[in-house]
Amino acid sequence: MPTPRKRLDPIKVILEMLYFAVLAVILLAFLAPLLWMLLNAFKTPLQIIKLPPDLIFTPTLDNFINVFRYQNFAQYIWNSVLIAAGSTGLGLLIGLPAAHSIARYKQRLFGVIILVARIVPGITFLIPLYIIYRQLGLIDTYLSLILSHALVTLPFIVWVMVPFFEAIPHELEEAARVDGASILQTFVQIVLPISGPGIVTSSILAFVFSWNNFMFSIVLATNKTKTVPVAIYNFISYAQIDWGGLMAAAVLITLPVLILALITQRYIVAGLTAGAVKG
């Protein structure tokens, strides 16, 4: 508990300095690997393995250029964007009405069933889906990846949106109904607009989770629809690891996510614990 102080007490000043020193160490520990990634993405292969490492050096863009030249990286980024956007869109389309219904009619059981998707190991869905997709010839198609990534986005969207919808006063919807609006009109014209912030945050986070997903993609995307995480992993399958290219690719995939995360930071904790608080 900080108390207002008028005179500078030397012991307090030292304690304060100590406090911020410890704080700096903690922050550095959590930042260091990311900074290391960024730093090495701009180094030549020789500079990367040089010890002690140069902290000041002439940065090179070669790694980034090579990633796009020798790997089909632009294609992988496009695949990731398409699949993440598709599965987020699908999650919103079917998740928003469901979340509203769960909130409005207290369909708790349905909510819990959706939550099970968070508990079940993802691979449980993967074996059956792989078998079914194989039979339908859907392996390595955008459709199969969007559908399976929706297993990640849908539960998330539902569990973030249920509390949002619950917070909307009943009277607001009833007033619209009395004025002759249908339930669909009420939902689209009244409920959705006031839930804007929640929808934006949950979609951004759902997008990030799909973008980060590795397991579904490594099984279901073999070539044409390969996403960035799988592409990065394939980098190290070669005998000689190109650390520079690897770090450049890692920066390329992480940077957009981190920017999105910072935009939505206020809601992230709430989002990550969604479901657990109520379930």
Add this chain to the structure above:
Amino acid sequence: MHTFLDRYARWIFPLPALIFIVAMMIFPLGYTLWNSLTGWSLSAGRPPTFIGLDNYVRLFQDERFQGAVVRTFYFTALAVFVEMVLGVAIALFLHRDFRGKRVITSILLLPMMATPVAIAMVWLLMYEPTAGIINFVLKQVGLPRGMWIGANDTVIPSLVLVDVWQWTPMIVLICLAGLTALPRDPFESAIVDGASYWQITRHITLPLLMPTITVAMLLRSIDALKTFDIIYTMTLGGPGFSSETLNILTYQYAFYYLHFGYASSLLVVFFALVLGVSLLTTYLRRTVEV
């Protein structure tokens, strides 16, 4: 048209999601359950014929499975323990006002939002025995260099370190949110009574924070049991089988050996374990809250 929708809205609104859930979750779960009772293997050319509980009998005699169970719990227990202790400590440390606190929470968000595969690659570079920065620093300060993910006995702690780096921030952020929401009264009266910071922390803050801590622990345990990306991309379960957890083993049986039946029985057991742990933690949480 509108009246129909209006009358049955409570069934029509959740319907698309329900269809999706049935087709993509419940049906696959049932299918996995059925597969676990068959000897289906693509690689051995065995068709999906019913063999009863044979897979389960074999599974419990499978030493690779037993090892994976032990390793999964070892990894989870170690990771969650370290994350909880560090996370709560850092949250208590940060729980005061100072300028730029929002910057701190922003930085804490980064490890857990970053793409796990990218994170794994950086740690791979840092753990690299000869060219990696970690061994270099250790050598500079006169400590022995480690093999990290390259040796049987250090591979799991090394993977745990990555998990700790990535997920301690989540515990910190959840606990910080919990701390901010605590009632003021108990603290004020304790200060009036002349209690020290440690007494307040031990007898007031931590007990009041307990529900939040258990929620955080529940979430972390479920996810830690299922850790896949980091382990698969960094070690593939190696060296040997020394970091092969249940998730990795199932993946190998299913998509490397293509033993769909056997892998399915493994999944059923795995799922039961995760469910058991979640129920146990939920139960603990209830007892704590009373």
